[in-house]
Amino acid sequence: MDIVLYYAPNTCALAPYVTLTEANAPFEARALNFRKGQQNSADYLKLNPKHKVPLLVVDGAPLTESAAIQIWISRNFPQAKLLPSDPWQELKAISVMSWCSSGIHPFLARINNPPRVVDGLPGAEASVVKAATEMLHENYKIADDMLKGREFFFDHFTAPDAHFFWCMRRSAQLGVDTSSFPNCTAHFERVKARPSVQKLFAWEKEVNEEFAKAA
Template sequence: MDIVLYYAPHTCALVPFVALNEAGAAFRVEALNFRKKQQMSEDYLRLNPRHKVPLLVVDGKPLTENPAMHVWIARTFPQAGLMPEDPWMFAQAVSVASWCASGIHHYLSAINSPLKSCDAPGSEDSVKRLAHAGLDENFAIADRMLAGREFLFDRFSTADAHLFWCLRRAGQLSYDVDRWKNCKSFFGRISERPSVQNVFNFEKETLARFAS
């Protein structure tokens, strides 16, 4: 099987990258330079007209959207146990992935690019303030979900990778994640996983390459 992951530094493409590492999959990573708008190139738009990462191309066929990737990776590499087997718990893991992808991600995008949410003059601070309030509400929920737990489910899952990315991105965007104490310790634990360290190293090398 030929697996290619299209990725960009700091983005939610970290999630399938970590998942594929955890699965022990053989795959290649194509890094896009967003500063050069490489996601808008003709070649990339042919693969993904939505100009987003992550994109998985498996034996030449594209798959978009993180929650779909969670399912495909977990089912393709079942030995890695990356999503719960029980149908109800499996659906719960898909629910968390969908929440991260749709319920949390858009607040991160609004803080990163407020003018894409509202281009009325002088609206940037309001957009960011509302997005911070949205993150407060959602991370308070995540903090309760993580109380007394190592992971969101019985063992590490792709849902953990997704929540981890949301927390990381929020921190990068000057949101104070540390005040959510269960999220903070969860973040520390997940950061230490070799699968995540591998992505961090790749990210560092990629950013250095893009800067040169």
């Protein structure tokens, strides 16, 4: 099986990189340079017209959307136990990943690039950032309650932990204060220490260095 993961530094494609690594899956990671707009190249748009990562290409067939990609990885590498085995808990895990994608990520995207969602009225960008930050805080309070007294969202490390880790990482990069959510920050440090995450950081550093040379 030929598995290719399209990735860009700092993006949510971190999560499937981490789970593929946890699963010991043979895969090739291909980095896109967003600063050069490589996600909008004609070749990439043929694979993913949404111009986004992550994109998983399995034997030439593209699969988009983080939650679907994680389910594919989990099904194809069952020994890694990337989703809980109990059917109800598995659905709860899919629910956490969908929430990361649709309930948390969009607010991070607004803070990252307010002009995408406002029309340029004076003060509108600051207002978008403020409102998005408040929504993130509401979501992180929920996550903090979910993680109370727990190491991970479920009884061992699963794909939702990788996805939520990315949300926290991106929040820190964007200057969103998460210090009032101690269970989220402890979870972040716990997941960060995993060899799979450290491997991703090392690879991403190499990619950034290559991109800097090519700038």
